[in-house]
Structures are given as C-alpha cells and as structure tokens.
Amino acid sequence: MSATNNAAPESFKGFPADLFQFLEDLSGNNNQKWFHKHYDRYQQSLVIPARQFVTAIGDFVALLNPQFEIQPKFNKTLMRIARDARFAKGKPYRDYFLIGFHRWKWDSELFVYFDADGLEIGLFINNKKKHNEPSLSSYVTAKEMLVYEICDEYGIGKQYALSELGKGIDYLSKRFDVRKHKDYLHDIPLIIISKFYTKKSAVRLKEKIIGEAIKHFSTLYPLWILSESAHPEKDLRKHADKLGPVRAVS
Numbered sequence: 001m002s003a004t005n006n007a008a009p010e011s012f013k014g015f016p017a018d019l020f021q022f023l024e025d026l027s028g029n030n031n032q033k034w035f036h037k038h039y040d041r042y043q044q045s046l047v048i049p050a051r052q053f054v055t056a057i058g059d060f061v062a063l064l065n066p067q068f069e070i071q072p073k074f075n076k077t078l079m080r081i082a083r084d085a086r087f088a089k090g091k092p093y094r095d096y097f098l099i100g101f102h103r104w105k106w107d108s109e110l111f112v113y114f115d116a117d118g119l120e121i122g123l124f125i126n127n128k129k130k131h132n133e134p135s136l137s138s139y140v141t142a143k144e145m146l147v148y149e150i151c152d153e154y155g156i157g158k159q160y161a162l163s164e165l166g167k168g169i170d171y172l173s174k175r176f177d178v179r180k181h182k183d184y185l186h187d188i189p190l191i192i193i194s195k196f197y198t199k200k201s202a203v204r205l206k207e208k209i210i211g212e213a214i215k216h217f218s219t220l221y222p223l224w225i226l227s228e229s230a231h232p233e234k235d236l237r238k239h240a241d242k243l244g245p246v247r248a249v250s
Contacts, residue, residue: 012052014206015119018045020199024116027095035093042081046114050078050099053112056210061101061110063242064221068101068110077101100124101217108227110217113194119202121213122160122194123220125227127185136227140186147185150222150236151178156193160220165190193220218243 022045026035035042054072061070069076079098083091095115102109106126113120129135139147151157158175162184169192172184176193185191195216202209222236229235 010052012049012056012207012210014209015049015053015114015202016045017199017203019049019114020116020118020202022046023095023097023114026093027116030091030093030095032092046081046097047078050097053210054078054099056207057213060214061217064110064217064239065103065224067103069103070101108224110220110224111194112213116199118196118198120161120192120194120196121216122192123223124165125191125193125223126189127191127227128189134226134228134230134232136191136223137186139226139232140182144182147182147226148178150226154219154222156219156223160193160195163192163194164188165192193223 018041022038022041025038029035051072054070054077058070058072061068071077074080077099079094079100081094081097083094097114099112100109101111108123108125111120111122111124113122125136127135127137129137136147156176156178158177160176161171162173162176162181164170164172164184173181178185195212197205197209197212205212222239225232225235225239
C-alpha cells in the first residue's frame, strides 16, 4: 500500500469534479462526434485518475486476494466506455464508468462505480451459479446463521444500500439488513451492496477516497468469500488473521 503515499506527479490525488460533469455531458451528447472532440477531456478527467486509483490501491487488493486482477488496464480492472457495436443498439457509449477487482469475467467483484450523480463503492455478487458451484444463495439456505454472524462481525449493515442488477440498477433498500433481506440474498441473481457518495463528497475527499475504499472492501470481502470460495470458513479465518474486522464508516 506504499503507492498511496507516493508523492510522484503520477500519484492519485482524487477524482476531479469534471469526471462527473463529463459523464453528465456525455449522457446528453452520446455520439461519436462529441466523444472524439472531448477525448482528451475523457482521458484527463476519467481514465488517468482511474488508473492512478487502481495503482494506489492495488497492493491492498492483492492482500485481500492475490488472484484479483490489479492491472490498471481496460478489460482488466477498467471498464471500456464504448459499447460493443456488435451487440449494443442505440447509444454508442456508456454514461457511467466502472473500476472492478475480480478474478475473471462475471466473477463477484469489489468495485467503484461512477455516474453523473456521484460514486458507489461496494460488492457485486454473482448469484447465478451452477448447482455444484459456491454461491451466497446456497449459504443463505444451508448456513443462514453463518451469514448473519459474518454481517454482524464485520458491520455489514445499514450504512449500505441493497440493489439488484438487471437491465439497469434497481434499488431495493437504502439500508441493508441481512435478516430482513435474507430472501433477496437467496433469490436475486445479481446483487449489489454499496455505499453512495455524492459527487461533491467524492471530490472533497480527494486522495482519502482510497481509505474509504479500503474500509469498504475490507468490510465486504467476507461476503465475497461466501459467494465464491470453495473453502469459505478457511478463507474467512485467513481474512481475519490478515486484517480482522474493519468496520465501514457510516
């Protein structure tokens, strides 16, 4: 995590206000002519700080899970903003941006998500698993109390929102409660548990957003373990030995 203290010119200094303004402007001008005209702005306000963020937090993410991708590259940790023309209809660009830490495509992941309103830090859970694969859904069924205990121990609670990912993002509750929402954890195919920051808050934090991400990633990673690990209790012990419970800021 020494990268977070690096005073070199290329070190991460926060996400600029124009990142959010760029996404808002792109939403209203979603065409190739406008995007190409503002390509340098896209690089300076979005791509470069996103890469710096990944570099700054990469060592910590690798500590959580050495299998996670931490290269600050597109199709590794950075989502391409251009839609695939072979499959996408309508607007050629996404008006949002995603930084994700995972092992492979459609793996459950820790993420930072941007749109014109602000950013979210959280956990995406892919609950769409084959019968013999680990999933949070199966743990809610077979070891309900273990899921409760993990959420209680790590403070995974009402400071987070619960959402479902479908064609868009459907917000189910602004205050996640594992006991109240256990059926959602069992039934929803694609789950998001996240903390929202307004664009003003995100910009004001500057480089301290790294610390916020570390707290939330540390707190939510045990649910990633229950979602993806073939040996969850062993991996939960490893996580506790490395970091212990790190409660997220409210």
